[in-house]
Amino acid sequence: MRAYRIAVASAMTLLSASQVYAQSSSAKGTVTVGTASAARGVRAYGEIAVPAGSDAAMSIQVAVMHGALPGPTVAFISGAHGTEYASVVALTRLIERINPQSLAGTVIVVPLLNVASFEQMTVHTNPVDKKGMNATYPGNAKGTQTERALQLMTEQVVSVADVIVDLHGGDIDEDLRPYSYWTRTGNAAQDSATRALLMAFGLDHVIVRDLDITNAATTRSLSGYALSKGKTAIVAEAGRSGMVLQDDVDLLVKGSLRVLGAMHMTSDKANSMSRATWLSAAQRAAADKPGMFFATVQRDSKVKAGQALGFTTDYVGRRTGIVTAPVDGLVGFIRGVPSMWSGATLASVLPILKDVPVWVKP
Ligand SMILES: [Zn+2]
Known part of the structure; x- marks a missing residue:
């Protein structure tokens, strides 16, 4: 189901009143993700319990802010690469910055997806099964830990969200300058909506990449999969070399809050960028x-x-x-x-x- 609609005046229009995120799943009285059940105006914490299969069980912690007012659903996810610490820490701090009493819509926050990567300081992959946790969406309930986790993420988080914000930071081995990705599908309305949220997020360097959503093999990342399902999905990245620097954390927290402002879910002013340095892949x-x-x-x-x-x-x-x-x-x-x-x-x-x-x- 397409959960929101966008009236596009021009592909180059910045986010404006022309963009309408209608009420979606958060029209519900209570939103439940894993064991987190949030009534209107409430923040709830819980876990998505991934059962054991051919390898160990795991638990993914989640926070749900269900706004007092109706509106769209946005999911913020980080830690697919569990040692990209700046992004993981940023999302833990975002949670307390969102007041469900004044929020219009629902915000789901999953700061740490790849728990074993974090706990064992393993870069890039899940050390349990050596698979990438941003590479096998929509997952598989009968697969290894990564696949079972992503199947539940798809079912519990991605499928109910109108907008997905996937945060990364340079990994331990990456001394990185901050940037975001504008991943385009060729659907003008979708590409415009994605661009608008990137401009609201506010990282001034943006990598442009094009995706063929009819080729399932190329939509196995969180953002690619979400885009292939017609959602708005952005990726933003700040952090480097395993450090948690305040400037990087601030870029990601403030960018995330600006996305909510741009979507009229909070009263924050959007202050979207009017220009960016565009980069190719x-x-x-x-x-x-x-x-x-x-x-x-x-x-x-x-x-x-x-x-x-x-x-x-x-x-x-x-x-x-x-x-x-x-x-x-x-x-x-x-x-x-x-x-x-x-x-x-x-x-x-x-x-x-x-x-x-x-x-x-x-
Ligand atoms: Zn990453």
């Missing part, structure tokens, strides 16, 4: 073998194709190579630790767009 410099990596440029540097980004050594300090930029662009992130393995991303370089191109089916 990252080109990655990857390691061809294990060893040590040392960056010689910083995140956010403008680089030219072929320019040195860092160098590699073996485990007795002998130089084994120079890592160069694959294209002209901005260093979105660069590896912040020496550890590398064959195929590890050492740097991501984001070509800077003069103009935002029209959507092209990938």
Whole structure:
């Protein structure tokens, strides 16, 4: 069911009164996600209990703010990569910033999806089954832990939300500059709605990528899956190298609050950006073998194709190579630790767009 409608005056219209999020599931008296049941005007805490299967059970904690007034449902999710701490901490702090007594609509917050990654400090994947927790939507109730968890996330959270906000931060191995993603489907109304929320979120660098939602193999991420179901979904990323810096946390908390303001769920003024630096999808410099990596440029540097980004050594300090930029662009992130393995991303370089191109089916 398409839970809201959007009147689009122009694909380039910023969020305005032309965008109408109608009442959705939060027209209900009580909203229940996992064991969290929130009556109108109430904040409830609970868990989504993922039962044991071929591997261990797990529990995903959730907060639900069910507004006193009707409105749309927004889900904020982070910690698919459980060591992207700035984003996880940001969502724990967002919860107390939302007052259900004055909220129009419902907000579901899941700060830490990949609990085992967090507890064991394992980057990128769930150490229980070695699968990516942003890579196998809509999940599978008969699968391994990641798949069982994502099946319940799909059923309990994604399916009831009109808008999905997926937060990330540079992982322990990523010294990252903040940015968001504008993932386009070619549906003008959907792309306009997504863009409007990105501009409200307020990260001033935006990566443009195009998705073919008719190809299920390319919609296995949270945002891709949500977009394929007709929802509005944005991804925003701030944080780096395992640190929880106040500036990064603030970017994510304030951006999330601005999304709610832009959707008229709170009285916060939207203050959307009028412009952004648009970037095309990252080109990655990857390691061809294990060893040590040392960056010689910083995140956010403008680089030219072929320019040195860092160098590699073996485990007795002998130089084994120079890592160069694959294209002209901005260093979105660069590896912040020496550890590398064959195929590890050492740097991501984001070509800077003069103009935002029209959507092209990938
Ligand atoms: Zn991430």
